[in-house]
Structures are given as C-alpha cells and as structure tokens.
Amino acid sequence: MSKDDAELLVSEQGRVMVLTLNRPHARNALTEVMAHQIAAALDELDRRDDLTVAVLAGAGSAFCAGMDLKGFARGERPVVPGRGLAGFIAARPRKPLIAAVDGPALAGGFEVVLACDLVVASERATFGLPEVKRGLTAAGGGLMRLRERIPYHVALELILTGNPLDVETAHRYGLVNRLVPAGTAFAAALELAEIVAANAPLAVAASKQVFVASQDWPESERFARQESIVDPVRKSADAREGALAFTEKRVPSWTGR
Numbered sequence: 001m002s003k004d005d006a007e008l009l010v011s012e013q014g015r016v017m018v019l020t021l022n023r024p025h026a027r028n029a030l031t032e033v034m035a036h037q038i039a040a041a042l043d044e045l046d047r048r049d050d051l052t053v054a055v056l057a058g059a060g061s062a063f064c065a066g067m068d069l070k071g072f073a074r075g076e077r078p079v080v081p082g083r084g085l086a087g088f089i090a091a092r093p094r095k096p097l098i099a100a101v102d103g104p105a106l107a108g109g110f111e112v113v114l115a116c117d118l119v120v121a122s123e124r125a126t127f128g129l130p131e132v133k134r135g136l137t138a139a140g141g142g143l144m145r146l147r148e149r150i151p152y153h154v155a156l157e158l159i160l161t162g163n164p165l166d167v168e169t170a171h172r173y174g175l176v177n178r179l180v181p182a183g184t185a186f187a188a189a190l191e192l193a194e195i196v197a198a199n200a201p202l203a204v205a206a207s208k209q210v211f212v213a214s215q216d217w218p219e220s221e222r223f224a225r226q227e228s229i230v231d232p233v234r235k236s237a238d239a240r241e242g243a244l245a246f247t248e249k250r251v252p253s254w255t256g257r
Contacts, residue, residue, distance in 0.1 A: 006022055007031060007034040013190065013194075015053070016197050017051050019038065021034065021063075023059070024060025024061070026065070027061075027064070029065045029069070029071075030078035030086055032076045032079070035083075042093040045095055049201065049257060052256075053204070054193075055186070055193050057185070058101075060103070061102075063109055063112075063125065066110070084140060084141070085140035095201075095204070098118040098189050098193050099121075100120050100189035103124055103125060104125070104128075106130060106164070107130055107131055107138065111129075114149065118192060119176045120177060121167050121170065121171070121178070121180070122181060122182045125176075127165045128165060132160065146159065149174070150174070150175055154173065178192065200236075200238045200241075201238070202232075210230065213225075236257060
C-alpha cells in the first residue's frame with residue numbers, strides 16, 4: 001500500500017508523533033484496518049523513550065465521521081478486541097494524545113475526540129452523537145464520557161436528540177482547550193504538543209496517569225496509591241537531569257529514563 005492509499009499516516013516531529021486519519025473521500029470514517037493501525041501506532045508511542053506526546057488529526061475537510069457504515073453493513077466494525085473503537089477508545093495510551101479538529105467530528109469521530117486528553121479545534125469544527133438518528137447508540141464511550149466534559153443536561157440533550165454541538169459552545173463549556181481560525185487546528189495542536197514535549201516524558205506520562213486514574217480512588221487512599229506511579233519518576237535519571245539543568249541554568253536533555 002502506498003502512502004497515498006494508507007488509511008493512517010504516521011510521522012514524527014521531534015518528540016511528537018503525528019497520526020493522520022487518511023480517508024478524506026469518506027470523511028475519515030473509521031474502518032477495522034484503521035483501528036488496528038491506530039492501536040499499533042499508539043503502542044509504539046508508549047513504548048519509545050524518545051516520544052512524549054501524539055497529535056491526532058484528520059485529512060481533508062472532516063476530522064472523522066465515525067464508523068464506516070458501508071463496512072458496518074458488510075459486518076465489519078472498527079474495533080480492536082480489548083481496546084474498543086478506533087483501537088484505543090477503551091484502552092487509552094499512557095502518554096498524552098491531542099486531537100486537532102478542523103472539521104466535523106461526529107458519532108465515533110466525536111468519541112475519538114472525547115478519548116483524547118486535549119482538544120484543539122478550529123472555527124469550522126462541529127461535534128455530535130447522531131447515533132439515535134441511525135438506530136444505534138454511541139457505544140464507543142460517548143454515553144459515558146460526554147457528561148464528564150460538559151453539563152449533564154446539555155450532554156443528555158445532545159445524546160437524545162442527536163443534534164450537533166457548535167464549536168463556540170463546546171469551547172465555552174471547556175470541551176475544547178483552544179479555539180483557532182479555520183485551517184490552523186493542526187498547527188495549533190502541534191504547537192501545544194511541542195510545549196508538552198519540552199517537559200520530562202516520564203513526568204508527563206505519570207502526571208496523566210494519576211490525573212485519570214485518581215477519579216476512581218477513595219479519597220483516603222489517593223496519596224498512597226499515587227506513590228507507585230510517582231516514586232519511580234522521583235528516582236529517575238530525568239529527575240536528576242531536571243534538577244541539574246535548573247542549577248546550571250540550561251535546557252534539560254531528557255532521556256525518558
């Protein structure tokens with residue numbers, strides 16, 4: 001398969017991995033092949049010490065229209081066993097993932113956005129869970145995650161009506177970190193990723209892990225539970241390098257170890 005035909009394009013810019021959904025003719029609708037490719041790429045992101053964060057974008061005028069309905073009609077689903085829709089919805093990467101949304105993110109495409117850690121969206125972005133209009137349910141995390149991102153009644157209205165959410169409202173509710181001009185979402189997301197990537201990779205990954213996991217920890221156990229995650233960071237070579245670079249007034253050289 002040539003690069004032009006690949007359903008997922010993967011590249012690197014410094015410590016940032018860039019993933020591009022590459023089915024613009026189908027509004028980047030998710031396929032089974034694409035789901036497995038995303039899963040493999042995110043495994044590599046988590047495995048490599050020289051990568052800190054990833055940006056996920058869509059080629060063409062849409063971010064992602066969700067599940068490929070033609071494939072669904074043939075009995076295919078864009079799911080990886082144990083990892084869910086798009087190969088990561090149910091088992092998110094250890095390292096941060098930033099969505100660059102420069103067009104519609106609908107159905108499973110919106111669920112992909114909800115599974116990302118940060119969201120940069122342009123003025124032409126829209127979001128929605130229209131599954132009920134198609135006789136389906138938003139089973140890729142939308143029914144569970146949307147209420148964690150925006151007010152309860154607003155989330156439930158979107159779910160029950162299937163109507164879209166405009167980007168200005170999404171930004172006002174805090175669903176979108178940065179709202180940027182049309183055509184600039186990827187550049188802005190990459191800029192944000194590079195800010196994250198300038199920090200110590202072990203510390204970044206551990207900070208995300210504690211932030212996400214601690215939502216379910218009993219309050220009395222939170223500090224004890226975080227120790228197994230943060231103590232290895234405290235004892236890492238990067239922690240020593242960070243302290244040394246600060247005293248020597250220079251930019252630290254991270255190794256991810």
